Amino acid sequence: xxxxxxxxxxxxxxxxxxxxxxxxxxxxxxxxxxxxxxxxxxxxxxxxxxxxxxxxxxxxxxxxxxxxxxxxxxxxxxxxxxxxxxxxxxxxxxxxxxxxxxxxxxxxxxxx
Amino acid sequence: xxxxxxxxxxxxxxxxxxxxxxxxxxxxxxxxxxxxxxxxxxxxxxxxxxxxxxxxxxxxxxxxxxxxxxxxxxxxxxxxxxxxxxxxxxxxxxxxxxxxxxxxxxxxxxxxxxxxxxxxxxxxxxxxxxxxxxxxxxx
Numbered sequence: 001x002x003x004x005x006x007x008x009x010x011x012x013x014x015x016x017x018x019x020x021x022x023x024x025x026x027x028x029x030x031x032x033x034x035x036x037x038x039x040x041x042x043x044x045x046x047x048x049x050x051x052x053x054x055x056x057x058x059x060x061x062x063x064x065x066x067x068x069x070x071x072x073x074x075x076x077x078x079x080x081x082x083x084x085x086x087x088x089x090x091x092x093x094x095x096x097x098x099x100x101x102x103x104x105x106x107x108x109x110x111x112x
Numbered sequence: 113x114x115x116x117x118x119x120x121x122x123x124x125x126x127x128x129x130x131x132x133x134x135x136x137x138x139x140x141x142x143x144x145x146x147x148x149x150x151x152x153x154x155x156x157x158x159x160x161x162x163x164x165x166x167x168x169x170x171x172x173x174x175x176x177x178x179x180x181x182x183x184x185x186x187x188x189x190x191x192x193x194x195x196x197x198x199x200x201x202x203x204x205x206x207x208x209x210x211x212x213x214x215x216x217x218x219x220x221x222x223x224x225x226x227x228x229x230x231x232x233x234x235x236x237x238x239x240x241x242x243x244x245x246x247x248x249x250x251x
Binding site for chain 2: 033034035038048050051052053055056059072075076077
């Protein structure tokens, strides 16, 4: 875990893809299983996540230690965001905010 | 597409995933597909998403697979080294036997002024000490 905690400050989600970021944002609101994640992301961002994309991103995030699987209820596996996952999401959102602010400033300065 | 046909299509596509993945997500993935179809998502689009996911799953290198590649590379390197050592081993004693004893010893005496029998001295040149492989053994 030490290595994972060490990366917490970096933006490990930079190359993770939009689906991974949306899943982490959804899980930041509490543990969810696949179907609930798809519905929440649709409501939250207006993005229709395909089930194949969802499971690929879930596996990747779990391998990175950013989320963890909770004991299954019936057939469904709920997932929960981990502490390194929350730190990575925070770092990524901070980075997006910086880029967003710079973009807005340039648009204003350019008079576009 | 009617329910049973859609379910069959999704199940067929889910078989494209590796067994390890199906063991972990298979039942949940089938149930999720059924729920999405019930909500009005076209079965074809769900099947396509799973098909793309299966392709990604099979093509993405896993840490285990990477380790396997490294182990394979190490094995090949070890084999090559073994073959090289095997080829060089018979040549080394032959080279050693062709070197005269007197000459070998002469090389050991650094800057030895007296002429050594069997060695042609260099004409008006400072003696050159050559540190060759196997030098230490003969001294």
